[in-house]
Amino acid sequence: MRKFATAVVAAGLFFGGMGVAVANSTHKLAMETPGVSFVGTYAWQPTTKAPSGLHVRGILEDTTPDDGHNVYLRVKVEEYAWGHLKGVQRGELKVDKVYYDGAVLKTKEVRMHVCIDRGSLRPDYCSPERLFSRN
Numbered sequence: 007m008r009k010f011a012t013a014v015v016a017a018g019l020f021f022g023g024m025g026v027a028v029a030n031s032t033h034k035l036a037m038e039t040p041g042v043s044f045v046g047t048y049a050w051q052p053t054t055k056a057p058s059g060l061h062v063r064g065i066l067e068d069t070t071p072d073d074g075h076n077v078y079l080r081v082k083v084e085e086y087a088w089g090h091l092k093g094v095q096r097g098e099l100k101v102d103k104v105y106y107d108g109a110v111l112k113t114k115e116v117r118m119h120v121c122i123d124r125g126s127l128r129p130d131y132c133s134p135e136r137l138f139s140r141n
Contacts, residue, residue: 039133059106071096
């Protein structure tokens, strides 16, 4: 009876661990538009880890360094205002950030795209918006 109980507990821990591993798996992420690119990975943090949000890692790069414009990563978490992560003109920026809503335990939605800052007289040029939803 003890061996059976031990086997059931071990199987439960094994399959429970597999569920956590699948829920927290990383996915490739690539966004680009003329002049800027972002290549990296993303994964949803589990709700047991604080902060519980979208963990993004990658490189934000100015792909046309001679145009005189800066680049940035534009992110919107849930229904909050858009936030900016400024890049480096004529270079690249390593990104390792968790985007989350501090008012809830489980962030469910994050929108993101990369943009070129073309100054105050011309509108910024952005890639198509990507929506990341937690299941």
